[in-house]
Amino acid sequence: MNLNELRLKVLRKEGIGAPLFPLFWLLSVAYCGGAAFRNFLYNAGILESTSFSLPVISVGNVVAGGSGKTPLTESIYLILEEMGFSPAIVTRGYRGKEKGPIFAIDNPELFGDEASIYALKGYRTVVSKEKLKGIEFAFSKGANVAILDDGFQYRKVVPKLNIVAIDPFNPFGDGYCLPLGLLRESIKSLERADCFVITRSNIVDRKRLESLELYLKSFRKPIFLAEQTFKFWINERFEKTEPPEEKEIDVFCGIGNPSQFVEMLIRMGYKIRNYLVFNDHHSYTEEEIEKLKSLKNPVTTEKDLIKLRNSGIRAKAPVLRLDAYGLKEFIVSNIKNVERVEEEVEGNFLPSGVSTFKGESLFNREG
Numbered sequence: 219m220n221l222n223e224l225r226l227k228v229l230r231k232e233g234i235g236a237p238l239f240p241l242f243w244l245l246s247v248a249y250c251g252g253a254a255f256r257n258f259l260y261n262a263g264i265l266e267s268t269s270f271s272l273p274v275i276s277v278g279n280v281v282a283g284g285s286g287k288t289p290l291t292e293s294i295y296l297i298l299e300e301m302g303f304s305p306a307i308v309t310r311g312y313r314g315k316e317k318g319p320i321f322a323i324d325n326p327e328l329f330g331d332e333a334s335i336y337a338l339k340g341y342r343t344v345v346s347k348e349k350l351k352g353i354e355f356a357f358s359k360g361a362n363v364a365i366l367d368d369g370f371q372y373r374k375v376v377p378k379l380n381i382v383a384i385d386p387f388n389p390f391g392d393g394y395c396l397p398l399g400l401l402r403e404s405i406k407s408l409e410r411a412d413c414f415v416i417t418r419s420n421i422v423d424r425k426r427l428e429s430l431e432l433y434l435k436s437f438r439k440p441i442f443l444a445e446q447t448f449k450f451w452i453n454e455r456f457e458k459t460e461p462p463e464e465k466e467i468d469v470f471c472g473i474g475n476p477s478q479f480v481e482m483l484i485r486m487g488y489k490i491r492n493y494l495v496f497n498d499h500h501s502y503t504e505e506e507i508e509k510l511k512s513l514k515n516p517v518t519t520e521k522d523l524i525k526l527r528n529s530g531i532r533a534k535a536p537v538l539r540l541d542a543y544g545l546k547e548f549i550v551s552n553i554k555n556v557e558r559v560e561e562e563v564e565g566n567f568l569p570s571g572v573s574t575f576k577g578e579s580l581f582n583r584e585g
Contacts (some may be wrong), residue, residue: 219496228393229399242398250395253371253403262371268350273363273378273553278370280407281391281400283474283498286417286446288332288521289540291367293444294381295341298363298545303556304342306361308352309333309368311345313499316369318346319355324524331499331521332367338456338524342560350374353478362556371402379552381545382411386422386430387478392437412552413544418478420445423484442545448482448536452520456526461486462534468492468513471522472500479519482536491515 219227227235228242231495259265278296279285291307298305311322314330322343329337329345336343342361346352349372353364360481371381389404391400408414414434419427427443434441453459466489471479476495484490492513496502499521502510507529510516516533518526523535 219286220495222497223495225397229394230558239398243394246395246398249397250401250404250436250500253395253407257403257407259375265373267373267376269376270353270357270364272357273556274353274366274369274375275363275381275549275553276369276372276375276377276380277367277381277383278366278368279370280370280402280405281385281388282396282402283400284388284478285385285474286415286444286540287368287383288335289446289538290381290383290415290417290444290542291365292336292339292341293540293542294365294545294549295336295550297366301546301550303363303553304361305363305365306342306344306356306359307333307336307365307367308344308346308347308349309336310347311499314345316345319344319348319352320346321359321559326525331524334524335520342344363553370407376403379549380410380412380485382408382414382428384416384434385475385478386416386418386427387475389430408434408437411437411439413545413548415442415444415545417444417540418446419443420447421478421481440544440548442542442548444540444542444545446482446538446540448486449539451534451536452523454523454531454533456523456527461536462488462515462517464491464515466491467515467517468494469517470494470496470510470513471497471519472496472502472520474498483517488517502529507531 227233230237231239254518260267275294277287277291279287295305295307311330311333314328316328322333322345323333324338326334332494333343333345344356347410349366353375356364366377369377370380390405393399395401431441451459465487469480480490502525510531516531518533518535520535523533
């Protein structure tokens with residue numbers, strides 16, 4: 219049983235979870251209270267926030283994991299690059315050993331899985347456990363827009379844009395803060411957002427989507443619908459490959475919202491023969507790797523595959539594409555005074571390294 223399965227048993231008061239409900243409820247109230255007090259300190263000016271002359275675009279959410287934030291961050295990076303800006307992604311490098319600030323390379327042990335994927339694809343990515351220093355580092359190296367990954371709760375910086383990803387399948391984390399629910403702070407905090415991006419809008423029930431849109435409109439902020447699809451497939455060497463020929467597949471993953479990953483596979487006509495779920499950002503043990511090697515037709519995610527490239531597991535993974543219609547124009551209109559780079563970056567903008575990614579970009583440059 220992974221942590222989310224235990225949480226759901228407690229939430230539903232099922233089996234061993236029933237007696238734990240009062241404890242989880244108290245911890246949840248304390249978590250929300252702590253987040254509210256922290257926000258009060260920032261709103262009152264008791265805790266200081268830093269503003270930058272160059273724009274910082276925060277991409278975040280109000281729930282823990284699984285909202286589609288990673289492909290949204292990639293989408294925004296490519297939008298900015300296509301428009302002639304010099305963006306850099308700033309991230310903590312979750313579960314990586316490197317403290318930074320430093321440009322990430324393809325090394326999950328040092329920089330974490332997400333930062334390593336960004337770097338592998340050639341995205342200029344700064345890893346810094348202290349995000350404020352990471353932003354300063356990115357700007358000092360020539361970036362003119364910083365994309366703050368998972369930045370909604372990071373109140374030490376005043377972003378030019380606060381973009382919040384909303385998962386339509388569980389937008390508000392079961393209505394409770396951690397650990398009983400998945401909320402990282404109260405829903406009222408969405409008032410800080412400048413816009414909402416509803417991810418996976420193409421695979422959710424229409425009535426559910428309309429209901430969510432109606433609620434989000436109460437915050438009087440722009441709402442963008444994002445479609446999430448599989449652009450192409452890669453193998454364990456991160457080379458472009460054909461999708462699995464056999465329709466029966468063995469799925470394993472350690473991500474925030476595995477059910478929606480499986481849903482997309484099923485919609486493509488695949489039948490799930492085996493389904494192994496691990497905690498988000500899971501580090502695989504030798505015993506688990508040996509078990510996964512026995513799978514006949516393994517399929518996983520990019521985040522998992524990058525940690526297993528030298529393991530001997532011959533798995534395939536789909537590369538996600540996210541299209542948020544109208545978001546490009548909204549972003550550019552809000553940072554239109556930033557000087558763009560037409561041909562080459564002036565100054566000393568150090569890239570993350572030569573990309574070894576042999577697939578295509580998530581977006582075609584022309585569209």
